[in-house]
Amino acid sequence: MELQLIEQLRQKAPINDSRVLLGIGDDAAILSAQAQDVVLTVDLLTEGVDFLLDSTDPQWIGRKALAVNLSDIAAMGASPTAVLVAVALPKKNAAELARRIYEGMQPLLEKYRVALIGGDTNTWNGGLVISITAIGHVTKHGALKRSGAKSGDRVLATGKFGGSILKRQFQFEPRIEEALYLNKHFKIHAAMDVSDGLSLDLSRMATESGVGVVIDADKIPISQDAIQLAKENPQPSPLERALFDGEDFELILATSPEEAEKLTTTQPLKELESHVLLTDIGEFVSESGQWLRYAESGSLQKISPRGFIHES
Amino acid sequence: MELQLIEQLRQKAPINDSRVLLGIGDDAAILSAQAQDVVLTVDLLTEGVDFLLDSTDPQWIGRKALAVNLSDIAAMGASPTAVLVAVALPKKNAAELARRIYEGMQPLLEKYRVALIGGDTNTWNGGLVISITAIGHVTKHGALKRSGAKSGDRVLATGKFGGSILKRQFQFEPRIEEALYLNKHFKIHAAMDVSDGLSLDLSRMATESGVGVVIDADKIPISQDAIQLAKENPQPSPLERALFDGEDFELILATSPEEAEKLTTTQPLKELESHVLLTDIGEFVSESGQWLRYAESGSLQKISPRGFIHES
Numbered sequence: 001m002e003l004q005l006i007e008q009l010r011q012k013a014p015i016n017d018s019r020v021l022l023g024i025g026d027d028a029a030i031l032s033a034q035a036q037d038v039v040l041t042v043d044l045l046t047e048g049v050d051f052l053l054d055s056t057d058p059q060w061i062g063r064k065a066l067a068v069n070l071s072d073i074a075a076m077g078a079s080p081t082a083v084l085v086a087v088a089l090p091k092k093n094a095a096e097l098a099r100r101i102y103e104g105m106q107p108l109l110e111k112y113r114v115a116l117i118g119g120d121t122n123t124w125n126g127g128l129v130i131s132i133t134a135i136g137h138v139t140k141h142g143a144l145k146r147s148g149a150k151s152g153d154r155v156l157a158t159g160k161f162g163g164s165i166l167k168r169q170f171q172f173e174p175r176i177e178e179a180l181y182l183n184k185h186f187k188i189h190a191a192m193d194v195s196d197g198l199s200l201d202l203s204r205m206a207t208e209s210g211v212g213v214v215i216d217a218d219k220i221p222i223s224q225d226a227i228q229l230a231k232e233n234p235q236p237s238p239l240e241r242a243l244f245d246g247e248d249f250e251l252i253l254a255t256s257p258e259e260a261e262k263l264t265t266t267q268p269l270k271e272l273e274s275h276v277l278l279t280d281i282g283e284f285v286s287e288s289g290q291w292l293r294y295a296e297s298g299s300l301q302k303i304s305p306r307g308f309i310h311e312s
Numbered sequence: 313m314e315l316q317l318i319e320q321l322r323q324k325a326p327i328n329d330s331r332v333l334l335g336i337g338d339d340a341a342i343l344s345a346q347a348q349d350v351v352l353t354v355d356l357l358t359e360g361v362d363f364l365l366d367s368t369d370p371q372w373i374g375r376k377a378l379a380v381n382l383s384d385i386a387a388m389g390a391s392p393t394a395v396l397v398a399v400a401l402p403k404k405n406a407a408e409l410a411r412r413i414y415e416g417m418q419p420l421l422e423k424y425r426v427a428l429i430g431g432d433t434n435t436w437n438g439g440l441v442i443s444i445t446a447i448g449h450v451t452k453h454g455a456l457k458r459s460g461a462k463s464g465d466r467v468l469a470t471g472k473f474g475g476s477i478l479k480r481q482f483q484f485e486p487r488i489e490e491a492l493y494l495n496k497h498f499k500i501h502a503a504m505d506v507s508d509g510l511s512l513d514l515s516r517m518a519t520e521s522g523v524g525v526v527i528d529a530d531k532i533p534i535s536q537d538a539i540q541l542a543k544e545n546p547q548p549s550p551l552e553r554a555l556f557d558g559e560d561f562e563l564i565l566a567t568s569p570e571e572a573e574k575l576t577t578t579q580p581l582k583e584l585e586s587h588v589l590l591t592d593i594g595e596f597v598s599e600s601g602q603w604l605r606y607a608e609s610g611s612l613q614k615i616s617p618r619g620f621i622h623e624s
Binding site: 025026028029031032033036038039040041043046047048049073075082086088118119122123124127133138143145146147191192193 | 338339346347349350351353354355356387388396397400430432435437438439445448450458504
């Protein structure tokens with residue numbers, strides 16, 4: 001099973017990439033020495049927590065497993081190079097399941113020119129588990145850590161938040177092009193992708209940076225999905241969904257007020273194919289903690305950061 | 313759960329390694345640009361296939377999950393640098409289980425100066441899955457692929473084979489020092505580690521190299537464990553166990569007859585702390601296939617390569 005699939009992938013996708021000196025088929029893959037530093041991340045997805053195998057097309061599961069990793073590479077302002085894919089497959093229809101998972105990854109691999117350089121395909125008496133390791137390289141503009149936010153910095157966010165459970169948790173676009181563009185043209189102090197919720201991940205960024213954060217409640221871009229869900233069930237509200245739902249996989253960024261002004265008024269991201277929205281949603285402050293600010297009343301409400309923790 | 317454990321690991325093991333520019337705690341880790349090419353491999357271990365959680369100390373499971381990856385790095389003749397560890401933990405006692413798994417990895421991480429640079433700790437309603445990605449770098453002596461064996465080359469093997477199920481599947485030493493030593497001092501044409509059985513993995517090496525292989529049945533170093541098991545149950549025989557059992561994690565190497573002579577008579581590996589045995593067990597031949605040769609009769613017996621395929 002393992003060998004068959006690897007052999008198929010090897011024949012199907014001969015790697016046409018000078019950085020990959022040795023791809024699938026040996027004890028390990030080899031990437032060419034680079035002048036740039038190497039970025040590495042792993043995300044493991046499990047059935048029942050990150051996806052429901054019974055009700056989800058395996059292609060979307062494969063796409064998601066890859067996209068969450070590419071989102072982490074994007075969050076570093078780095079360029080993705082290659083991935084290693086390890087799966088534990090339930091025995092029933094394992095080969096077909098594996099094939100569809102890999103097919104689901106293919107469009108993203110091609111779009112971002114990411115080489116599948118290795119993997120480990122297993123079957124067992126258990127549910128589906130997919131563990132992907134993504135490798136990227138830091139560009140000459142440096143890596144974007146989450147620890148660089150300064151008091152006084154603005155909080156910028158790509159895209160819209162909340163309600164990803166409807167479809168975006170599987171269909172979101174990793175913000176690779178946007179991150180590379182922003183890192184190249186602007187002075188970004190810190191960046192992170194939102195996997196566990198805007199509130200929780202902003203608090204992590206603030207904590208790592210030794211600051212606090214005030215979020216302008218009225219400025220948070222709320223997705224249509226969050227509004228749709230609130231029509232069906234008024235609690236949680238669209239704003240609460242945007243703050244706490246998670247799996248948005250948008251970027252949050254810290255940058256100086258001057259740079260933020262430039263960024264949000266010149267709307268540079270319109271130059272990209274994605275035309276992704278970039279919104280100023282708050283500021284980092286010296287006192288640790290998280291607050292919601294309402295424009296009308298001017299009131300500040302301290303909140304406990306929370307989000308979607310990936311446990312079933 | 314995830315954050316707690318990562319935070320603990322981060323505090324417990326501050327990374328004192330100039331190659332690791334950024335370790336645990338951000339969206340991704342960063343390794344310093346190296347003059348050397350980068351080697352990458354992933355192995356995923358599942359409960360019920362690679363280990364039994366009920367009857368095995370989790371420390372041994374953690375050690376094995378790491379050691380099989382280091383063995384792949386060794387098989388490339390490369391030097392290990394760092395690992396990323398992704399786990400799916402059954403919910404019952406998940407934190408304690410994770411702690412013991414990581415403790416089991418610690419001695420090998422320290423011994424080979426391998427940095428734990430990232431990971432993903434999950435809980436779910438399923439069995440234990442551990443997926444480790446190992447990163448190494450190619451030395452100036454180059455990488456050892458499995459495809460370089462030539463007709464006329466000798467087959468060399470480290471250590472002894474068979475019966476690993478008794479204890480060696482958990483306690484084996486990845487042949488990192490030996491591989492680096494051999495790659496530095498001798499002309500090795502090809503190398504591979506034996507995970508699925510001497511017969512099967514030798515056939516893979518031969519196939520990748522476009523050659524066949526004759527194994528001298530009387531020369532195969534048979535482990536005491538294989539002999540022990542045969543005392544309890546005469547079938548399979550010790551020789552069959554050595555050929556087909558798998559999980560030996562010894563190295564098989566291809567080298568010229570002259571180099572093999574030097575290697576096995578000067579016993580260079582005695583210079584290493586390990587004093588590992590190196591044995592000439594056969595030769596690669598131009599005709600594809602696998603044969604057993606018996607010294608006494610001089611007879612050649614064609615065999616179908618087989619081994620232990622990791623499926624439950």
